Amino acid sequence: MTPHSPSHAPSQLGSAADWSAAAFAPHAGSGTLARLGGVVLLVASTDPAAVAPLLDQAQMVAANGGDGRQLVRGFALQLSSGAGDEPAFAALAPHGSGLAVIVSGAASVTVDDETITGEGSLSWVERLVPWPIARLVATVDPGGTPLGALYDLGAGVIPAGGVSVSVDETPTMAMSQVVGDAASIPDPAPVPAPAPAPAPAPEPVPVPVPVPVPVPVRPPAPDVVAPPTPAGDRPVLAAMPDAFASFDSVKLRDLEDDEPVTPLPIVADQRDVQASGVVSEVRGVFCKNRHFNDPRVLFCAVCGINMVQQTPVLVNGERPPLGVVVLDDGAVFQLDTDYLLGRDPDADDRVRHGDCRGISIIDTSNMVSRVHARLELRGWDVVLVDNTSTNGTFVNSPKAVEWRRMAAGGDEVLTPGTRIRIGHRTLAFNTHGGQSAAGQSVS
Numbered sequence: 001m002t003p004h005s006p007s008h009a010p011s012q013l014g015s016a017a018d019w020s021a022a023a024f025a026p027h028a029g030s031g032t033l034a035r036l037g038g039v040v041l042l043v044a045s046t047d048p049a050a051v052a053p054l055l056d057q058a059q060m061v062a063a064n065g066g067d068g069r070q071l072v073r074g075f076a077l078q079l080s081s082g083a084g085d086e087p088a089f090a091a092l093a094p095h096g097s098g099l100a101v102i103v104s105g106a107a108s109v110t111v112d113d114e115t116i117t118g119e120g121s122l123s124w125v126e127r128l129v130p131w132p133i134a135r136l137v138a139t140v141d142p143g144g145t146p147l148g149a150l151y152d153l154g155a156g157v158i159p160a161g162g163v164s165v166s167v168d169e170t171p172t173m174a175m176s177q178v179v180g181d182a183a184s185i186p187d188p189a190p191v192p193a194p195a196p197a198p199a200p201a202p203e204p205v206p207v208p209v210p211v212p213v214p215v216p217v218r219p220p221a222p223d224v225v226a227p228p229t230p231a232g233d234r235p236v237l238a239a240m241p242d243a244f245a246s247f248d249s250v251k252l253r254d255l256e257d258d259e260p261v262t263p264l265p266i267v268a269d270q271r272d273v274q275a276s277g278v279v280s281e282v283r284g285v286f287c288k289n290r291h292f293n294d295p296r297v298l299f300c301a302v303c304g305i306n307m308v309q310q311t312p313v314l315v316n317g318e319r320p321p322l323g324v325v326v327l328d329d330g331a332v333f334q335l336d337t338d339y340l341l342g343r344d345p346d347a348d349d350r351v352r353h354g355d356c357r358g359i360s361i362i363d364t365s366n367m368v369s370r371v372h373a374r375l376e377l378r379g380w381d382v383v384l385v386d387n388t389s390t391n392g393t394f395v396n397s398p399k400a401v402e403w404r405r406m407a408a409g410g411d412e413v414l415t416p417g418t419r420i421r422i423g424h425r426t427l428a429f430n431t432h433g434g435q436s437a438a439g440q441s442v443s
């Protein structure tokens with residue numbers, strides 16, 4: 001096998017470049033399919049509220065280069081810290097010598113003769129499938145059928161129950177295939193039968209033509225805006241609306257569910273979670289199940305019970321972690337103390353004296369200050385403060401259309417799902433599976 005002769009080995013995917021150039025043919029069926037750079041996400045849901053958190057994750061990975069290892073770690077963290085009611089999905093991205101695959105629930109990815117499925121698994125299944133790959137089919141709807149060569153997902157987010165990936169032998173001829181001779185059209189790989197697939201329907205009912213939702217093009221990395229615009233200028237970042245940006249990804253727990261839920265993310269590698277052990281007192285209220293909460297919330301952040309039906313009594317208590325910050329390499333930092341973010345935060349006296357912790361933002365762009373920004377816990381709020389950094393701190397809140405440069409030295413309360421960009425690096429702030437309204441009631 002000579003993987004180094006791509007043009008003469010047209011029947012196999014032998015590299016990340018092949019993967020990027022491959023043809024992605026959607027299948028009919030119920031689900032959502034996204035192709036964002038090298039990242040492919042297939043979700044067994046068309047409910048925007050259910051899809052959005054997964055899509056956000058895929059976008060974050062895609063924006064940071066679409067590395068498969070980061071993809072798997074990011075989704076694994078999301079699943080382990082989530083409420084467990086995520087829809088089944090499969091996500092794929094290249095990593096080094098192969099294709100990284102993560103599958104959760106009744107989704108399946110068939111690579112050549114092997115099927116990877118999360119069905120029957122208590123958590124998720126991940127694999128690094130070595131190149132070359134001759135045939136790949138992912139599906140969340142076993143009854144779905146290939147739509148044929150008329151459809152080829154170049155990029156974007158569309159309704160689909162599955163996808164077949166094949167080497168695109170005529171990348172520039174896509175349109176001619178619409179009218180072209182069927183014989184030349186690459187054979188749409190048949191759906192494998194991970195589950196007893198029903199016999200082909202008499203006539204595959206064409207699903208609505210996948211309407212390409214405006215591709216949620218990520219804003220370019222901030223180096224695009226370099227040289228830095230004068231402070232106060234509107235960041236010159238692309239403003240393509242994020243198709244799902246307007247949907248709230250907040251998940252409230254089932255109110256009947258009285259099972260204690262650990263508020264901490266369970267991460268496979270505990271070294272990934274950096275906790276301080278610092279204890280701070282805040283004023284808060286207890287839910288009926290004795291979980292300590294932000295007095296502004298309507299539902300307990302841990303068990304989801306309605307807080308309104310009881311008379312709130314403000315008491316002092318130990319502040320629980322207010323969530324986590326996830327760096328784009330998958331490192332997770334628990335928000336139980338303040339953090340300094342920058343090129344060399346550990347040299348700062350505040351870190352050396354143990355008043356806060358450092359998150360090293362390693363970036364070759366020279367756009368990151370030694371202490372670039374900090375995260376402060378104020379009461380029940382997580383506040384991002386720009387440390388009058390030279391090249392600015394950028395934020396993108398879940399409902400915002402575009403990235404925004406913070407005022408130099410400015411601060412703002414973070415809402416769950418907000419992304420932070422420093423230099424070329426991205427971090428995401430999230431609460432745990434339970435949702436508090438902290439931050440939403442503060443301007």
Ligand SMILES: [Zn+2]
Pocket residue numbers: 287288289290291300301302303304305
């Ligand atoms: Zn509770």
